[in-house]
Amino acid sequence: MERHPHTTDAQGFDYMANSGLEEKDRDYVGIILALVIMVFITVCQYNGLL
């Protein structure tokens, strides 16, 4: 497998690699954060807080 020295640490963790279960989990975190931020801002708007 291609090792990318600029993005890979001594343990072999490549921060630009994104695949498998780790990718799915990262997607879930991103999606949850996005929905929380959007819902929070929108609810604030509807309640006259913006």
Add this chain to the structure above:
Amino acid sequence: MSQTPYIYEDRRRSFLSCCYSFQEVLPGLLAMFFIAIFSNNLAGVPNPFTLENLFRYLDAVIGPINGQPLFQILNSNFVWNPFLLGLIIGNTFGVHDSWKRGLSYIHKLMPLGIIMLAPHFVFGHATKAGWAMIIFAFVIMVLTAQFTIWLGRRMGVDDRHAGDIAGALATGDPHVTAILMPMLKAKGGQVINALACVLLFGLIASFLLPLVGQLVGMKDEAFGLLSILGIGNTGQMYNAAFGYSYEAGRWAHYLEPVRHVIMPAGFLYVFFVLFLRSRINPDDPEIHATRPHKAVPLFVIIFIVCWILAQFHVFKEPAHLAIFEMVKWDFSLAAAALGLSLPLREIAQWGLRGFAITCIAGTARIVVLVAAIMAAVHFNWLTF
């Protein structure tokens, strides 16, 4: 130094394991944070020493070009500035190992930012120009994307790279290259190479397009439309239009929302075409784009749902503006991590073939647009 190979599954307890420990991610998150706040004027940060302000100062010193700030024509914005700063820091000092867990948050920030972009694209903002204009722009966008993908295949360009160029060129927004990055599974070097290709072509075209307009004797409103649909980014569109005439520039401002609101359709089109192609040809070694996706990614589906909700004005003003400030934060952090990840040789390694397909597809689009707009105006298919 520990040599234990990194295997995510070994340490996973729940989906939150991808956030790692606070101690592990803090240095990388701080690196992204400081690059972001010294690049852009971000909501809640009263820092005047930003790259954005430096460029504005230089714009004031240099003076406008066709009424446009030079650094707008060169695409200075909340993605480009932190990317540039990250690229300089990464290539000058390298990236310390302790930063890398934190920098991996780019993969959370990309779906996060893409979903939060959805309220930004509301059809209602463009309907004043008429549905005929929107449909015309949509057809041109799809033809440009399809032709660029086809040309990339003919010229042997990696389909992730060609797909990135197709998305950015068709939508008239170079940052679509970044949006398409997680969707196509493009490499960082391909994304930035594609962005540079579209920007450079747009820069050249924005100065040459007024000559084309004069040659064929286009009316101001028709040239305004040609600028909007024929050139690479917003600053370059206005540079071309105001370079033609003040009236054409005003028409370009009036018509610009038409291009803007259909932008998601452009990058979704590129994604779905390449996704279907990789599903239909599962064993073709030449197809890389979207290959790792077993299904349409969940964040793409949620983006589409939010985009539909936005059409019903669920995200009212100023909620939409507040969400967009969060998008600026998000992409500023992500672009910093992307800039840090890229040695210059990785951008250069994708060569000049990308620029060749950008120039060919972009020029072909201008030729088709000139003929189509003149015919549409002559036969009253489009009214201004």
